[in-house]
């Protein structure tokens with residue numbers, strides 16, 4: 001997240017490198033006036049420029065040009081020495097008249113807008129230049145190799161332009177260069193950069209090639225043996241850290257973050273004896289950190305987070321503490337594979353301000369010496385395996401602690417009831433600690449607290465009335481998954497954004513919330529009674545709330561007609577309550593609503609016309625209520641963004657309107673258990689999302705920005721497939737289901753249905769469908785579950801069905817199907833209940849077909865040398881639906897095997913080969 005301290009040194013170095021020269025007309029009198037030819041040169045230079053009118057407006061007439069803004073002269077000779085034209089809103093042309101300024105040593109044209117102009121070649125003739133700054137001025141094209149003639153140049157900054165760099169050979173022509181900044185310049189085409197012959201100037205002290213698209217570290221840098229700052233972050237460097245880099249023994253700052261560096265860090269790192277700031281964040285470095293790190297006694301900032309370093313954290317602390325007085329102020333080792341215990345040496349790092357050990361596998365207890373770190377401002381130890389008790393002693397001298405991220409450890413906090421912590425925290429994350437049995441009282445005194453998270457911390461009791469305003473800064477509170485009970489006092493006072501009290505045992509009616517709240521989760525508790533006051537009584541004006549979860553409570557009574565107060569809502573979840581009445585028409589005020597969950601209440605009446613206004617709806621789950629009337633025709637046009645539409649288990653009737661086919665984004669349509677009649681619309685082939693689902697989708701989610709990083713609220717949908725009810729969230733965008741079962745739909749199954757080739761589940765059972773199974777049903781190759789049972793389908797089972805290789809559930813029972821069940825395919829792998837109640841014959845039914853072909857007894861000599869298959873019955877039972885139903889068959893097979901055999905050896909390829917053998921022998 002935030003990574004303090006890392007740029008401090010860089011900035012201070014920069015200000016030294018840019019030799020201070022008094023600015024503009026700050027130099028007064030007592031000096032030789034400017035040269036006439038130089039004055040003329042400046043006037044010509046100005047003429048070429050566009051929009052110079054404002055800041056260069058006094059560059060006119062006969063006056064002494066040494067007093068013009070941006071111009072600095074030598075007070076001994078009157079020659080123009082410097083032009084400070086950075087951020088002057090300049091554009092237009094750069095006139096070669098500049099060449100007449102024969103004593104120009106300093107030229108700053110940075111932060112202007114030259115609209116894609118190329119750097120003029122004549123710049124290479126400004127040979128007295130020592131300082132050239134062309135950064136962020138929209139120069140483009142090539143960098144002229146003539147720059148390599150500037151033999152006096154000490155400072156060159158061209159960062160933040162869009163050059164097409166083919167060659168950087170000219171850099172080696174700048175023997176005096178001390179400072180070079182090319183960050184953000186695309187160097188991917190600069191092939192000679194990586195040739196051994198291209199050496200960097202030996203006096204170079206500062207080199208910034210961050211974000212240049214480099215895929216390796218240019219070897220020529222090795223020549224810059226006095227380099228103090230090397231910044232190569234944000235490239236694509238995909239190699240180990242080269243050995244020679246460690247011989248740049250003057251390095252004070254080395255930035256290599258955001259690359260793909262791999263391999264181990266060499267023990268030669270000890271040669272970087274001057275290093276102060278070492279940033280290796282976000283690479284793929286592995287192995288253990290060399291103990292020789294311990295000789296880097298000037299190290300102040302070390303960031304190794306997000307790598308693959310392993311080993312014992314104790315060894316790292318032990319070696320780093322070899323310096324008599326460690327200067328370390330910031331240490332980040334998060335997101336590696338570190339294990340072991342945190343040693344007592346931790347307490348030696350008295351200057352530490354920032355310590356991040358999060359997301360490793362560090363175990364054991366927290367050493368008491370933590371209490372020594374009197375400079376510590378931010379401690380991150382979350383997502384480790386720390387155990388044991390944390391007491392007041394651990395915090396004795398942590399007077400400066402402001403942020404404590406410690407969640408997901410098995411720690412227990414034991415403090416006296418009247419503990420006065422030495423710190424004032426702004427952030428406190430203690431999820432999954434044991435803090436119980438009562439809400440700790442000490443944080444009542446944390447009056448600066450902004451972010452408080454105590455999820456699953458075994459606290460019980462009630463929420464005291466002071467809770468919502470003990471800190472006037474409180475913005476985020478998460479007390480979910482505890483055993484809190486009683487009534488929740490009204491949430492007013494603090495400027496709260498996010499409140500999560502879900503999964504507790506609160507009762508009584510819902511608390512009123514102040515209008516500032518953005519996200520409120522009171523779900524999965526035992527709130528009861530009417531929701532009238534919550535929705536209709538306002539303490540302080542219209543709500544800003546965007547995400548509201550109230551599901552899984554005992555709320556009852558009607559949904560009040562007060563939605564005009566909640567116009568910002570994006571997510572509204574009231575499912576699994578006991579609400580009654582109609583959906584009030586004011587729902588039409590919720591213009592931003594994307595997710596509406598009303599499932600499993602006692603709502604009735606028709607869907608209100610005003611729902612048409614909610615045109616942003618993506619997910620609508622109104623299932624398991626008592627809605628009546630027909631599916632509204634306007635649904636197709638008005639709610640055309642719908643991805644999920646669930647109207648399951650209501651009392652809807654009449655035809656499915658053709659208009660529904662306009663819902664081209666639908667992935668999930670569940671109209672099961674209603675009284676719908678008519679036919680399946682032929683236009684179902686318009687459901688293009690069901691036909692073209694790609695694997696690329698992420699979860700459907702809603703974000704709330706908190707503390708710079710987005711909190712993600714994942715959309716969920718409850719789906720009934722394969723006879724199971726499942727909750728989908730992460731993978732919702734990968735799911736496509738159609739369920740029309742338990743209605744009174746008649747007519748034939750339209751062949752068009754088979755164009756929905758991304759469907760994973762199709763259920764049209766328990767209707768009055770007639771005719772044949774569509775011949776192209778085998779096109780729906782993604783089907784995992786297919787239920788056509790209890791209709792009046794006739795004819796033979798379409799042979800194309802044998803192509804449905806993912807099928808794990810099949811039900812064709814109780815129709816009027818005839819003929820032979822296709823053999824030797826996965827269709828034979830289902831049991832008889834998939835087929836009964838028809839006129840079918842062949843395995844797995846006990847009815848043999850009249851012209852049944854005879855099966856040869858076979859023995860398969862398999863690769864492992866055992867008699868795997870003894871008779872034809874076995875062949876027939878091996879219908880392999882590869883991903884499902886499959887292991888059941890294979891599992892029983894394994895039990896019968898005469899050899900012991902590790903399950904894990906059963907690679908898919910072997911399985912497929914086996915399947916090939918079986919099909920070959922059996923059929």
Ligand SMILES: *[C@@H]1O[C@H](CO)[C@@H](O)[C@H](O)[C@H]1NC(C)=O
Pocket residue numbers: 051054055089
């Ligand atoms: C000209 O310069 C002024 C600042 O002095 C700036 O606000 C304006 O946008 C510039 N106009 C153009 C066309 O660049």
Ligand SMILES: *[C@@H]1O[C@H](CO)[C@@H](O)[C@H](O)[C@H]1NC(C)=O
Pocket residue numbers: 030074075076
């Ligand atoms: C200019 O002259 C003053 C004395 O008049 C001197 O102190 C100063 O250093 C000179 N500045 C430069 C840049 O030469």
Ligand SMILES: *[C@@H]1O[C@H](CO)[C@@H](O)[C@H](O)[C@H]1NC(C)=O
Pocket residue numbers: 243244246247268271
């Ligand atoms: C590190 O320093 C040692 C001793 O000065 C030297 O022998 C070794 O070659 C150096 N390693 C590198 C990579 O420069």
Ligand SMILES: *[C@@H]1O[C@H](CO)[C@@H](O)[C@H](O)[C@H]1NC(C)=O
Pocket residue numbers: 371372373393396397
């Ligand atoms: C806290 O600091 C004081 C003085 O700064 C020191 O005497 C004491 O030992 C420290 N306590 C701990 C637990 O580090």
Ligand SMILES: *[C@@H]1O[C@H](CO)[C@@H](O)[C@H](O)[C@H]1NC(C)=O
Pocket residue numbers: 503504505524
């Ligand atoms: C609901 O709360 C109970 C206990 O209060 C908990 O066990 C359960 O996991 C919660 N359910 C969800 C979906 O969070």
Ligand SMILES: *[C@@H]1O[C@H](CO)[C@@H](O)[C@H](O)[C@H]1NC(C)=O
Pocket residue numbers: 554556578580602
């Ligand atoms: C839900 O409401 C019905 C009446 O509408 C009532 O009979 C039932 O007891 C309620 N159930 C719960 C769990 O509150």
Ligand SMILES: *[C@@H]1O[C@H](CO)[C@@H](O)[C@H](O)[C@H]1NC(C)=O
Pocket residue numbers: 792794795816
């Ligand atoms: C079953 O199908 C046959 C024709 O294949 C038809 O004659 C018969 O009436 C059908 N039976 C039912 C109950 O639909």
